[in-house]
Amino acid sequence: MKELLIRKMERRAVLTEADKAVLAELPLDPGFVGAKHDIVRQSGRPTKSTLLVSGMCARYHVFADGKRQFTQLHVPGDFVDLHSFLLTAMDHGVLALSDCEIASVPHEAIKRVTDTHPRLTRALWLDTLVDGAIHRQWLARMGRQSSAANLAHLICELCARLQFVGLGSSAGFDVPLRQEDVADLLGLSPVHVNRVLQELRTGGMVWWEHQHVRILDWDRLSAMAEFDLTYLQLEAHEL
Amino acid sequence: MKELLIRKMERRAVLTEADKAVLAELPLDPGFVGAKHDIVRQSGRPTKSTLLVSGMCARYHVFADGKRQFTQLHVPGDFVDLHSFLLTAMDHGVLALSDCEIASVPHEAIKRVTDTHPRLTRALWLDTLVDGAIHRQWLARMGRQSSAANLAHLICELCARLQFVGLGSSAGFDVPLRQEDVADLLGLSPVHVNRVLQELRTGGMVWWEHQHVRILDWDRLSAMAEFDLTYLQLEAHEL
DNA sequence: CGAGGTCTTGAAGACGATCAACAAACGTGG
């Protein structure tokens, strides 16, 4: 669990041994949330932030008419609500898409780190900035790209992010998403997701079945998605 | 210019006199960018961040087929690319929508602040987190709400954010956006924006003409937008 | 006065939503 956190932070930021020691001493309170249960309630005021250890979860908004939209998908190693450390009012919920192991870190502990370790602070900050970059990518796409291109892009992004944390390979990956969940991610209807998925299948690009995605033709898939992974910031930088 | 920065930061975070003194000593290199020119080039690697002093600008993505989508709108007082301080590769450009006065802050200066002033660091971090919250709001809306509701929401958000920095009132505000720009903000065609705007007009909610938005019925407008301004984080917090 | 930019209007068509029915997969308890 501690190793997961350190490994994840280290992949984006160059850390000293001292930094890593501080991370290792962060109080991590382990927990478990069953599939389809809330990890964070919409409109709560959390006093701790949550690290996703295993499983997958998503941030969501619900509107007055009951419509739901996911605004972000989280894979193991992600700090799913690090922003609640400074953004005191939660403006969205976080839902466990599969059974999830989590680890909670009290906000005071994070505050203590930020008071004393500037480089680590920047590394944590960077983590939330990458979230923002992903948001922008999705915003641009939802506004201007076809549903097929967006579905292809979702698959490419998931593939890249899962590989980044050592899950799955370029040949494929496991993912606990139903077509209805994909619909809420892309802002489509479940029926339409089903049809677009068939397009990608018959096009020989992707085979998504049961909870597994098999990538048949990465080149054509990433081309139709206009996928460019710089926005994911997958290299370690000197902060 | 310095006052603008301090006033802006202070409205979200409780700062000490020492903090404010540090802000006042930040090197601000003044500049000017004419309407329709880039403030930041897509895919550059900036070594400084830009504070918008007057005017309005927008972050944008351009796709291979030439389609453009704005992912964020900036009003005076906003740090338009503070994230470039840690996110070394720019994944989008920033376009001046009107003539803009700006002030550049070298990344080294920001780094020095983050090395020595934890509270200020958190205040800056918070600023980028609010950007993220706005992104999520838009993402959710673009996925699940009607174009009319989204246009209404854009107007509500602009009204709130402009008032926050002392521009405009609840009766209306000035804004240098053509209908084509609104289209790129909402992911619609200019023609459709025109028609939805007429709906809001004939519905007696908003009168948007030339570069001025007159709000005729805030209650109905914000109701149809489901506008809830908590995500804008307009109160000062102890960080 | 003419030219370019912006707004407005109409008509046709594409994309995706909705509704409804059915099929397949899964887990549970009898």
Add this chain to the structure above:
DNA sequence: CCACGTTTGTTGATCGTCTTCAAGACCTCG
């Protein structure tokens, strides 16, 4: 081990929203 209900995926038909294309009105500025 089968019967059953529930959940998820699949298909077809219809409908609405928004896009595209094209033309014309209006405005501002040289």
